[in-house]
Amino acid sequence: xxxxxxxSGGALDVLCIGNAIVDVRAHASDADVTRxxxxxxxxxxxxxxxxxxxxxxMGSAVEASGGSxxxxxxxxxxxxxxxxxxxxxxxxxxxxxFTHDIRAIGCAFDSPPATAGAGTARCLIYVTPDAxxxxxxxxxxxAELGPDDVDTALVARAGIIYLEGYLWDRDAAKAAFLAAAxxxxxxxxxxxxxLSDPFCVDRHxxxxxxxxxxxxxxxxxxxxxxxxxxxxxxFDDALQRVCKDCQIAxxxxxxxxxxxxxxxxxxxVDAVNVAKVVDTTGAGDLYASGFLYGLAxxxxxxxxxxxxxxxxxxxxxxMGPRPEADLKALAKPALAAAGx
Amino acid sequence: xxxxxxxSGGALDVLCIGNAIVDVRAHASDADVTRxxxxxxxxxxxxxxxxxxxxxxMGSAVEASGGSxxxxxxxxxxxxxxxxxxxxxxxxxxxxxFTHDIRAIGCAFDSPPATAGAGTARCLIYVTPDAxxxxxxxxxxxAELGPDDVDTALVARAGIIYLEGYLWDRDAAKAAFLAAAxxxxxxxxxxxxxLSDPFCVDRHxxxxxxxxxxxxxxxxxxxxxxxxxxxxxxFDDALQRVCKDCQIAxxxxxxxxxxxxxxxxxxxVDAVNVAKVVDTTGAGDLYASGFLYGLAxxxxxxxxxxxxxxxxxxxxxxMGPRPEADLKALAKPALAAAGx
Numbered sequence: 046x047x048x049x050x051x052x053s054g055g056a057l058d059v060l061c062i063g064n065a066i067v068d069v070r071a072h073a074s075d076a077d078v079t080r081x082x083x084x085x086x087x088x089x090x091x092x093x094x095x096x097x098x099x100x101x102x103m104g105s106a107v108e109a110s111g112g113s114x115x116x117x118x119x120x121x122x123x124x125x126x127x128x129x130x131x132x133x134x135x136x137x138x139x140x141x142x143f144t145h146d147i148r149a150i151g152c153a154f155d156s157p158p159a160t161a162g163a164g165t166a167r168c169l170i171y172v173t174p175d176a177x178x179x180x181x182x183x184x185x186x187x188a189e190l191g192p193d194d195v196d197t198a199l200v201a202r203a204g205i206i207y208l209e210g211y212l213w214d215r216d217a218a219k220a221a222f223l224a225a226a227x228x229x230x231x232x233x234x235x236x237x238x239x240l241s242d243p244f245c246v247d248r249h250x251x252x253x254x255x256x257x258x259x260x261x262x263x264x265x266x267x268x269x270x271x272x273x274x275x276x277x278x279x280f281d282d283a284l285q286r287v288c289k290d291c292q293i294a295x296x297x298x299x300x301x302x303x304x305x306x307x308x309x310x311x312x313x314v315d316a317v318n319v320a321k322v323v324d325t326t327g328a329g330d331l332y333a334s335g336f337l338y339g340l341a342x343x344x345x346x347x348x349x350x351x352x353x354x355x356x357x358x359x360x361x362x363x364m365g366p367r368p369e370a371d372l373k374a375l376a377k378p379a380l381a382a383a384g385x
Numbered sequence: 386x387x388x389x390x391x392x393s394g395g396a397l398d399v400l401c402i403g404n405a406i407v408d409v410r411a412h413a414s415d416a417d418v419t420r421x422x423x424x425x426x427x428x429x430x431x432x433x434x435x436x437x438x439x440x441x442x443m444g445s446a447v448e449a450s451g452g453s454x455x456x457x458x459x460x461x462x463x464x465x466x467x468x469x470x471x472x473x474x475x476x477x478x479x480x481x482x483f484t485h486d487i488r489a490i491g492c493a494f495d496s497p498p499a500t501a502g503a504g505t506a507r508c509l510i511y512v513t514p515d516a517x518x519x520x521x522x523x524x525x526x527x528a529e530l531g532p533d534d535v536d537t538a539l540v541a542r543a544g545i546i547y548l549e550g551y552l553w554d555r556d557a558a559k560a561a562f563l564a565a566a567x568x569x570x571x572x573x574x575x576x577x578x579x580l581s582d583p584f585c586v587d588r589h590x591x592x593x594x595x596x597x598x599x600x601x602x603x604x605x606x607x608x609x610x611x612x613x614x615x616x617x618x619x620f621d622d623a624l625q626r627v628c629k630d631c632q633i634a635x636x637x638x639x640x641x642x643x644x645x646x647x648x649x650x651x652x653x654v655d656a657v658n659v660a661k662v663v664d665t666t667g668a669g670d671l672y673a674s675g676f677l678y679g680l681a682x683x684x685x686x687x688x689x690x691x692x693x694x695x696x697x698x699x700x701x702x703x704m705g706p707r708p709e710a711d712l713k714a715l716a717k718p719a720l721a722a723a724g725x
Contacts, residue, residue: 072709100485101485103489104490105450105459105485105489105707106449106482106486106489107447107448107449108448108449108482109447109448110445119445137478138477138478138479138504142446145443145445146446147445149444149445149446150444164478364704
């Protein structure tokens, strides 16, 4: 049932900022994904007419709240972290669904909805039989997110702010992003970024490099994204680069696990065995939830990585990106083993 | 991906008429259900303020098309039956979701949406750890369904029309229901009814008895519903009564299987073994899909019951009422064994 709000005036563990999106999810074949001109495993931005066209051709679907940073916030709140979220919905039915779901899991969300313009963003997600997800996103009301939506007092209360790279696709959101990073650093706190998607990195490589080197303390990226960021051919080459740019980096490699690095401290973290991988949507988002929760609790990097793996493992065992099992209970043994 | 429309002018196997509803589904504990004042395993009608209040207190949820007859229509279309649906949505986002999903599975749906008044109906579904579902339904735009929505030419094209008992809760829908039954019989076709819910039977017992005896050729009921209809204490007593009232009755008994009866012909049909029962929402609706598909293909009662059990077994193995697996493939061996 409904959780309690996560931001009743005191300190926050993490504030997440991202595109507030409702997922529209259906099963599809590899041939379907190819025929639609989508690149499997990635996110494509689409306009309103394309969204209509793709939806018309989509099979019977299920709707649920999503959005990369929204999923991470939901995972953090489920773990018990004091969490808030900033993002832009429209005051429509999908916007009410998004707002309900993130509050219900215990995350504070008080960004005023847009009262005009495009509807709440939606992401058409095609889940293929190999459990991989391919996404086509219509950003809709997310276009309205700008620097005015960044409550700097809220930012200053958060030990970590977490930003999704997808925000970089729109100038106003990028300005909001930079305003938030500035306010966080001014308060002596840390800025985390997820690179989100290899195509997103391709679109913005140079400015992402500047951002990572100049404004980001904690970086999340999967293998394709970090290779793209540095335009290198091997994971190890990327690893040697990223440890010079960021205080902490967490690099995820699907079933090969993840690598957590800080300066010359490197930890190789195994993935959690999952009986059946059902849907990989949200795996990276929930990895970030676990990792950031560990950081907020003062855990070492290896434990942070372990918590990330546990949460990612939960996410991929069911349809949909947000946690269904009791993440607190799943995380407990790892925290206890670390004396936390 | 999207199926083809089921009603391009020719004969239809089944026309389903019901409340067009989008489900809002969340996990809940038995204590939650009790605290909310809901009767576990049943459907309660709620007004708009109560729907708001319950939704506010509900955990993070998932939205998907539902509605009893809508689910049956989806199952029929998935089996390959020529299927159409009549029901009333509003021209809002949930209405577009409902319309998309039922068309996407291959069922024709051309009821014009309401352009004013209450929003598309929603059903808050609480799934408890035992996989049982408890429902609270706000009928919203379904209130607009009336006799004018019954396209008698469409009714006349359908070998069977299938009506959900839930329609009996509103006078205009009841009038639509009776108009449809009359048009079907005038065309020499058959009328099927699902009793829907024991509380629904309690609310309308006398008129349901008249309806069943006077207008219904094929009756679907679960054990609680048929006991309530006849106010008898044992399943066998109800069985002896129903075979005098209807040409065909299919009585479902959860894990005990079902009984299909026509005059003095009685078949005891086992339930399908399901590795893990996840969510019983839609079990009865999908049983009706399989059974009606069998009738439409000219199968005997035992095969009809077997097809019902197969489809119900598929529905309870995953969250949500509508089919996820390939029902055609699941039904094939039973049809082949019957030479169909």
